[in-house]
Amino acid sequence: MTDWSPGGDSFSISDRASSSARLERAYRRLVACYPRSFRRESTEEVIAVLLATAREGQRRPSVAEAADLLRGAARMRLGLSRCPRTVLHAVRLMYLGALAEVAVLITLLLSIDSIRSSTRAAVIHAVGPHAAPAATRQLLASVASTVNVTIVIDIAFALFAIAAWLFFAWANGKGSALARVGAIIACAIYGALTIQGYAQGDAKYAPVAAIVASSAVLVIGIAAVILLLMKQSWPYYTRPATAR
Amino acid sequence: MQEATFLILTALADGSQHGYGIISEVAGISEGRVRLRAGTLYTALDRLRADGLIDVDREEIVDNRLRRYYRLTPAGGRRLAAEAARLQANARAAMTRLNPGLGAI
Numbered sequence: 096m097t098d099w100s101p102g103g104d105s106f107s108i109s110d111r112a113s114s115s116a117r118l119e120r121a122y123r124r125l126v127a128c129y130p131r132s133f134r135r136e137s138t139e140e141v142i143a144v145l146l147a148t149a150r151e152g153q154r155r156p157s158v159a160e161a162a163d164l165l166r167g168a169a170r171m172r173l174g175l176s177r178c179p180r181t182v183l184h185a186v187r188l189m190y191l192g193a194l195a196e197v198a199v200l201i202t203l204l205l206s207i208d209s210i211r212s213s214t215r216a217a218v219i220h221a222v223g224p225h226a227a228p229a230a231t232r233q234l235l236a237s238v239a240s241t242v243n244v245t246i247v248i249d250i251a252f253a254l255f256a257i258a259a260w261l262f263f264a265w266a267n268g269k270g271s272a273l274a275r276v277g278a279i280i281a282c283a284i285y286g287a288l289t290i291q292g293y294a295q296g297d298a299k300y301a302p303v304a305a306i307v308a309s310s311a312v313l314v315i316g317i318a319a320v321i322l323l324l325m326k327q328s329w330p331y332y333t334r335p336a337t338a339r
Numbered sequence: 340m341q342e343a344t345f346l347i348l349t350a351l352a353d354g355s356q357h358g359y360g361i362i363s364e365v366a367g368i369s370e371g372r373v374r375l376r377a378g379t380l381y382t383a384l385d386r387l388r389a390d391g392l393i394d395v396d397r398e399e400i401v402d403n404r405l406r407r408y409y410r411l412t413p414a415g416g417r418r419l420a421a422e423a424a425r426l427q428a429n430a431r432a433a434m435t436r437l438n439p440g441l442g443a444i
Contacts, residue, residue, distance in 0.1 A: 137381060143404035144358040144377045160376060167378030176382045177389040 114154050119146060121156050128168035174269040178331050182267065185322035189264035189278070192315040193257050199308040200253040206305065207246055214242050256285070256312075267323065272332040275323050282316040289313050340422050346373055347383055348392065348411060348419040355396035355410040358384075384409065392418055 122145045126138050145160070156164075170176045175183050218238050222231050259281055266274030289309055322328065343365070350356055350364035362375045375383075387393045392415035396408040411419065 133381075133385065137407075139405040140358055140407045141377055141381055143406065144362065144380070146404070147359040148362060148377065160378075163376040163378035165378075167382045170382055171385065176385045 114152070115146070115149075118149060118153055118155060122146070122164075125156060125161055125164040125168075128165060128172075130168075130171050133171055173265065178268060178270060179327045181322045181325045181328045182270075182331050185319040185328070186264050186268045188315050188319040188322070189260050189267065192312055192319065193260035193264065195308060195312045195315060196253055196257045196260055199305060199312065200250065200257070202304045202308060203246070203249055203253060210246065211239065211242060214238060270331050275328075275332050278323060279320050282320045285316060286313055340418075341383075343373060343375060343379065344383055344387065345419070345422055345426075347375075347380070347387065348415055348422075351393060351409060351411045352416070352419060355408040357399075357406040357408050359406075361409070387415070391415070 119142060122142055123138070126134065126141055126145075129137075145156075167176070173186065175186060178186070215235060215238070218235055219231070222234065263274055263278040263281065267278060292309075293306075346365040346368055347361055349368055350361045356364060358377070358380060362380060365373055365375050384393065388395075391412055393409050394412050396410040398408070399406045
């Protein structure tokens, strides 16, 4: 092809070079999300592959490319790139469990007033209209303080449960045998507490949303434990630490 | 075994490949159906290396860009052969039942 516009041609080459440099910088920012050990060994290689698969004239990473890289980075950071599917699903369920526990906490916080007023109404109804006002007031105050203590305990328990879910998800993803045993014990304790709570009448007084949420959390926990105990999960927890 | 994993091992079965080579081979083998993205590819490669099914063969610098070549390990070859045999047996059973008149091939 005859080139009778040298200036224009050199401009288009430098233009293309700068857009590909910009694309490379954007790819590097995404690859920076990967764990250090992976970056040290593979950054240049991954960048080369990304640039080789980029479309002609592409200026920035596509949404699909970015999502794919971020998902890969998250999986590697959580140790999930090397674990069996069963463990992967169990860990995902545990993160879902943490999320459900957040929902439990939010419903609890939103229903504090209704819990207080319904227990108050129940006390007034129980003592009847003919009780001495002073005795009723005293009873109401003592019930109110018990309710407050219960609410604080429930909030603390929910916060602790969120932390526990996140910890067990992370540690099981890393293949810690201790974390697997811990998750099984924690699930058993949680199940026992939940069932005991229902037996004591939580089911009658607690808001329906809280019951649904805590039952959902329990089901998620049981499913995760079943996955952790499946045959395919065992090798991940019994292999030597150096292989992780 | 995931299909992507199977295709990556297949891409390495007749010789070492670098990352982009694996992506093109996998696209070719699957007739364009499976187009691996870099994030998916390197997550899979990381896992396959940890499992001892593949290993780094060599590195080259082409146009100032690093190319790392991967190859199948003996364990990887055995795993792929076993998986291929399993898929073949399933496929044969399906074909036999769909076309009982043809008999065993």
